[in-house]
Amino acid sequence: MYYDNYDIKHLKNIYNELEIEYKNIKAKNISLDISRGKPCKKQLDLSNQLLKLEMKIDNLPLDLRNYGVLDGLDCMKRIFAEILNVEIDNIFIGGNSSLSLMYDIVSIFMLNGDMCVNPWSNQGKIKFLCPVPGYDRHFSICENLNIEMISISMNKDGPDMDSIEKLIKDDDSIKGIWNVPIYSNPSGVVYSKEVIERFAKLKPKAKDFKVFWDQAYVLHTLTDEFIDKDNIIKLFKDYNNENMIYIFGSTSKITFSGSGVSCIASSVQNIEFIKKVMSIKTIGNDKLNQFRHIKFLKNIDNIKIHMMNHKEILKPKFDLVIKKLNILKNIGLIDFIEPKGGYFISVDTIKGNADDIINMCKELGLILTPTGSTYPYKKDLDDKNIRIAPTYLSLNELDIAMDIFSLSVKYVLLKKLINI
Ligand SMILES: Cc1ncc(COP(=O)(O)O)c(C=O)c1O
Numbered sequence: 001m002y003y004d005n006y007d008i009k010h011l012k013n014i015y016n017e018l019e020i021e022y023k024n025i026k027a028k029n030i031s032l033d034i035s036r037g038k039p040c041k042k043q044l045d046l047s048n049q050l051l052k053l054e055m056k057i058d059n060l061p062l063d064l065r066n067y068g069v070l071d072g073l074d075c076m077k078r079i080f081a082e083i084l085n086v087e088i089d090n091i092f093i094g095g096n097s098s099l100s101l102m103y104d105i106v107s108i109f110m111l112n113g114d115m116c117v118n119p120w121s122n123q124g125k126i127k128f129l130c131p132v133p134g135y136d137r138h139f140s141i142c143e144n145l146n147i148e149m150i151s152i153s154m155n156k157d158g159p160d161m162d163s164i165e166k167l168i169k170d171d172d173s174i175k176g177i178w179n180v181p182i183y184s185n186p187s188g189v190v191y192s193k194e195v196i197e198r199f200a201k202l203k204p205k206a207k208d209f210k211v212f213w214d215q216a217y218v219l220h221t222l223t224d225e226f227i228d229k230d231n232i233i234k235l236f237k238d239y240n241n242e243n244m245i246y247i248f249g250s251t252s253k254i255t256f257s258g259s260g261v262s263c264i265a266s267s268v269q270n271i272e273f274i275k276k277v278m279s280i281k282t283i284g285n286d287k288l289n290q291f292r293h294i295k296f297l298k299n300i301d302n303i304k305i306h307m308m309n310h311k312e313i314l315k316p317k318f319d320l321v322i323k324k325l326n327i328l329k330n331i332g333l334i335d336f337i338e339p340k341g342g343y344f345i346s347v348d349t350i351k352g353n354a355d356d357i358i359n360m361c362k363e364l365g366l367i368l369t370p371t372g373s374t375y376p377y378k379k380d381l382d383d384k385n386i387r388i389a390p391t392y393l394s395l396n397e398l399d400i401a402m403d404i405f406s407l408s409v410k411y412v413l414l415k416k417l418i419n420i
Helices: 008-027 041-045 073-084 100-111 134-145 161-170 193-200 231-237 266-282 287-297 300-330 354-363 395-417
Strands: 091-093 127-132 148-155 175-179 212-216 245-250 263-267 335-336 345-349 385-388
Touching: 008 148, 008 395, 041 300, 073 091, 073 263, 073 287, 073 300, 091 193, 091 266, 091 385, 100 134, 100 245, 100 263, 127 134, 127 161, 127 335, 148 161, 161 175, 161 193, 175 345, 193 245, 231 245, 245 300, 287 300, 300 335, 300 395, 354 385, 354 395
Parallel strands: 127 148, 127 175, 175 212, 212 245
Antiparallel strands: 091 263, 245 263, 335 345, 345 385
């Protein structure tokens, strides 16, 4: 670490300078929040056409205002089939949130079991594998449903497959694994083709083991390119595992995060099962919103152009954060991998400091995701990971936020070093 090169007198001088900076910032009564991955107003404005579309529904063969069409409009299915690279028959359209579909599916397995056989809740303690750091709300679903979580470390090309294969081989209480395979939340990791193939080949002891594949950021590139995806349902089928995979997606971060359209993609047999159990919960989801989205999004080529407009807004924000983080990284105070897409940057501080840094940011008016949020049970045993969400703030606000973050990292580490 950079500070190791200096004697105590010099360190105290640096500390005194940081203290002045701390007082100056504190006096400004700043109030900023980089805790959640929300699109900013400019991004939402990109889809305002959705609010202005003329909804000519009179001559359609189906009255969209009425009940029905549980699994969604075919044209909406076609759009998701293109986004996820699966077939139309593999799609079930949900309401405005893919997270709520994930909660539904895990609850259905708990209550009804796979294909309505042997509910998980009748099988004693069940467990999920959770690549970490990961998406806090996946972990909350498990916690809420009393599913034990086992952390799996995340490598540069996806989760540690050796551990996954070993664990599920002999333990039939392990029923599932969470994944965000493209631009993982929060690390930005993109699963390699080899890792994906190993998923498709898994041989779990539990016959009702499921792979949850959350494609929340599938088109959310920060470069000029999109990730090339194989048809993963087909890939799983090649290894006789086609009923093992459940893919989730939504337009939350394509159009409006509160009013988008969501979907599940899975084998035809699973989609039939989903329709059967979902028909108890609803007569159908919002077809008028689906219709609006069909007219606005049109097809994958048009959506890609739209996503490039998102990128134009987000790239300068990520660049700014990365520039400021690199200053800290170059002097050994933090580590991070530059993401090529998604909504987050995952920062590792020196062990034992994340909580103190987050608290100091809070004192200075900057809210970060609470310590441990990216880990099961909100416990980051190394107390080192901090998730940064650069999307929502303006560039000016982000500049101030990152100054607060940088100051807090330096101040906390130095304070400990000189024992104050
Ligand atoms: C990985 C991941 N999945 C799902 C969601 C939520 O998706 P939705 O808005 O479709 O419920 C988020 C939101 O931040 C996310 O990061």
